[in-house]
Amino acid sequence: xxxxxxxxxxxxxxxxxxxxxxxxxxxxxxxxxxxxxxxxxxxxxxxxxxxxxxxxxxxxxxxxxxxxxxxxxxxxxxxxxxxxxxxxxxxxxxxxxxxxxxxxxxxxxxxxxxxxxxxxxxxxxxxxxxxxxxxxxxxxxxxxxxxxxxxxxxxxxxxxxxxxxxxxxxxxxxxxxxxxxxxxxxxxxxxxxxxxxxxxxxxxxxxxxxxxxxxxxxxxxxxxxxxxxxxxxxxxxxxxxxxxxxxxxxxxxxxxxxxxxxxxxxxxxxxxxxxxxxx
Numbered sequence: 001x002x003x004x005x006x007x008x009x010x011x012x013x014x015x016x017x018x019x020x021x022x023x024x025x026x027x028x029x030x031x032x033x034x035x036x037x038x039x040x041x042x043x044x045x046x047x048x049x050x051x052x053x054x055x056x057x058x059x060x061x062x063x064x065x066x067x068x069x070x071x072x073x074x075x076x077x078x079x080x081x082x083x084x085x086x087x088x089x090x091x092x093x094x095x096x097x098x099x100x101x102x103x104x105x106x107x108x109x110x111x112x113x114x115x116x117x118x119x120x121x122x123x124x125x126x127x128x129x130x131x132x133x134x135x136x137x138x139x140x141x142x143x144x145x146x147x148x149x150x151x152x153x154x155x156x157x158x159x160x161x162x163x164x165x166x167x168x169x170x171x172x173x174x175x176x177x178x179x180x181x182x183x184x185x186x187x188x189x190x191x192x193x194x195x196x197x198x199x200x201x202x203x204x205x206x207x208x209x210x211x212x213x214x215x216x217x218x219x220x221x222x223x224x225x226x227x228x229x230x231x232x233x234x235x236x237x238x239x240x241x242x243x244x245x246x247x248x249x250x251x252x253x254x255x256x257x258x259x260x261x262x263x264x265x266x267x268x269x270x271x272x273x274x275x276x277x278x279x
Contacts, residue, residue, distance in 0.1 A: 031258075035236045042158045042166070049159065057163040065168035069130050073176055077125055081180040084117060085109060085187025093196040102196055106206035109188035114215045115274075118181040120267050123226035126169060126176070127259035131234035134165050135255035138238025139248040147239065157239070166231035173227030174220050181219065218274055225266060230259045 046056040089109050096102045138161060141147050150157045185207060192198035237255040241247045 031236075034240060035232050038158070038162070038236050038239070039232060042162050045156055045159050046163060057159055057167070061160070062164040062168060065164045066172055068133075069126070069168045070172035070175060073125060073129060073172075074179060076129065077122055077176050077180050078183045080121055080125060081113075081118070081183035082187035084121065085113065085184035086191045088112065088117070088184075089188035089191045090195065093192060093198075097196075103198070103202075103206070105188070105192055105196060105198060106203045107210035109192075110185050110207040110211045111215055113181050113184035113188075114211060115218045116267070116271070117184060118177050119219050119222040119226060120263070122173060122177045122180045122223060123230065123263040123267075124260055126173060126227070127230045127234075127263060128256055130169055131230045131259045132252050132256050134169075134231070134234035135238040135241075135252045136248060138235060139241035139251045142239055142241050143244050143248060162235045162239070165235055166228070169231040170224065170227040173230075174223040177219055177223035214278060218270075218278075222267060222270055225270070226263050229262050229266060233259045233262065 049056045089105055092108050093102050093105045096104055096108075138147070141161070147157050147161070150160060189198075189200055189203045192203055193200055234255050237251045237258070241251040243250065
């Protein structure tokens with residue numbers, strides 16, 4: 001009897017789990033379709049404006065977004081990168097001291113930050129700081145009817161609201177990534193000189209020896225991708241928001257979670273591709 005009850009319970013819950021999984025997959029495909037549609041419509045609107053010899057976006061808004069995205073994010077990116085570089089060099093150094101190869105710390109820190117840590121942590125900072133702001137602003141404008149008013153005036157909400165934000169974060173993410181890499185390496189050099197008896201000159205020589213151009217290119221390509229992903233998700237979540245003030249909060253939370261998760265997943269895929277085809 002017990003086995004029959006267990007069998008009925010399993011058979012009763014299996015369809016429910018499958019149904020929930022199917023609903024999640026459908027929702028994910030719907031979200032991806034909406035983001036892709038917004039991207040296509042935005043690109044089409046930009047091309048149409050160029051054909052008509054009109055500005056594809058408001059330059060004042062673009063420069064405002066670049067200032068808040070780039071300049072406003074520098075302190076947080078530098079602070080986070082320096083402390084991560086300190087921690088990485090310290091923990092790596094103490095482990096390598098066991099094997100007598102502590103001189104490899106500069107190579108480990110520089111290559112790790114250039115290919116992985118710099119782009120990834122910059123993307124996480126921008127997703128939590130800038131992406132959340134984009135979603136909250138566009139969500140509030142959607143809730144108040146400002147987006148519909150802009151459309152009614154014939155301005156074009158995508159050209160006026162979405163394009164400057166996406167281009168700003170797309171162009172500024174590589175710059176912030178370079179700042180993150182330099183800050184992380186500096187933090188690693190500082191703690192290496194302080195606690196591991198590795199001089200700054202030797203640290204610099206090791207970085208120049210082991211750091212390759214393909215490492216820099218990998219970090220820059222990743223940062224461009226991360227910036228585009230964060231901008232698209234943040235703007236889409238803001239414009240598709242429903243439900244007033246509560247909806248704005250929910251959309252902002254979903255935007256940050258989706259952006260960070262997508263950035264990490266994209267980073268993993270990029271690492272697999274680069275290690276497989278560009279070892």
